[in-house]
Amino acid sequence: MAKFLTLEEWCNETYSVETRPSIQTLQRWARNGNIYPAPEKHGRRYRVKPDAIYINPNDLALGKKIKDAQSDEPARSAFLKKVINDTAAHKV
Numbered sequence: 001m002a003k004f005l006t007l008e009e010w011c012n013e014t015y016s017v018e019t020r021p022s023i024q025t026l027q028r029w030a031r032n033g034n035i036y037p038a039p040e041k042h043g044r045r046y047r048v049k050p051d052a053i054y055i056n057p058n059d060l061a062l063g064k065k066i067k068d069a070q071s072d073e074p075a076r077s078a079f080l081k082k083v084i085n086d087t088a089a090h091k092v
Contacts, residue, residue, distance in 0.1 A: 004047035
């Protein structure tokens with residue numbers, strides 16, 4: 001069973017002191033799906049896996065970041081599968 005961290009603990013391990021986001025920002029990221037794998041709500045607090053990453057939806061390398069961060073278990077949503085497989089048509 002994987003150990004879960006609170007958003008604050010994850011933030012302290014992931015970000016330097018100068019660039020740490022506020023707790024409100026971390027909670028918004030958790031609600032909006034900007035953290036992968038998605039945090040789980042345990043009671044009133046979000047818990048996240050230690051190897052979780054922040055994903056920017058406007059990032060062109062999003063699929064690669066998710067694929068690199070993905071564990072052995074398959075992606076849970078069709079959106080993530082679509083991003084990972086890069087099935088969206090690219091128009092220039």
